[in-house]
Amino acid sequence: MKIHTFLLTALFCFILGNVSAQEKAKKSQEIVETDMGRVESLLQSKNFEFKASTVTPANGTPKNLVGSGYSVIFSPEEVISNLPFYGRAYSGMKLGKDKGLKFQGKPENFSIENAKGYQVSTTVNDDEVYEIVLSVSKSGYATLTVTSNARGTINYQGEIAKVSR
Numbered sequence: 370m371k372i373h374t375f376l377l378t379a380l381f382c383f384i385l386g387n388v389s390a391q392e393k394a395k396k397s398q399e400i401v402e403t404d405m406g407r408v409e410s411l412l413q414s415k416n417f418e419f420k421a422s423t424v425t426p427a428n429g430t431p432k433n434l435v436g437s438g439y440s441v442i443f444s445p446e447e448v449i450s451n452l453p454f455y456g457r458a459y460s461g462m463k464l465g466k467d468k469g470l471k472f473q474g475k476p477e478n479f480s481i482e483n484a485k486g487y488q489v490s491t492t493v494n495d496d497e498v499y500e501i502v503l504s505v506s507k508s509g510y511a512t513l514t515v516t517s518n519a520r521g522t523i524n525y526q527g528e529i530a531k532v533s534r
Contacts, residue, residue, distance in 0.1 A: 408509045411529055412481050416444045419503060419513055421527040426455040442532055448493045449473040456521040470515055505529055
């Protein structure tokens with residue numbers, strides 16, 4: 370009788386565990402689909418913010434930026450960048466006078482492509498010419514690459530979100 374009760378209890382636990390796993394998988398899929406829809410609608414609106422969490426300069430030593438408030442706001446009318454810069458400046462920078470990658474300007478050739486994720490490309494001409502490429506995964510995580518005519522290339526990792534201001 371003890372064996373019979375034990376087998377029934379084990380079978381019951383197995384069935385409950387299997388149903389629970391299926392429900393978790395279904396909820397996980399719903400979250401992924403919701404994220405994909407959120408990311409796609411943000412990008413289609415062409416008004417979104419890249420929030421930086423890590424920067425990787427050309428020397429390859431990543432720096433944590435979590436909680437720093439560094440970001441780039443994208444819109445068809447203007448791109449506003451508030452990012453730090455770690456790396457090599459080629460010309461025009463006086464010692465101690467580097468303002469980071471803080472610029473704003475009208476984007477030229479603003480494009481968004483969708484192939485295994487999304488790629489946003491644009492050029493902004495402020496005091497320098499900045500070529501910006503933002504690669505966004507379907508979950509919203511992103512890598513931003515900024516190339517300038519006066520500085521070395523630099524990469525930022527983070528995610529995109531609705532514009533907060």
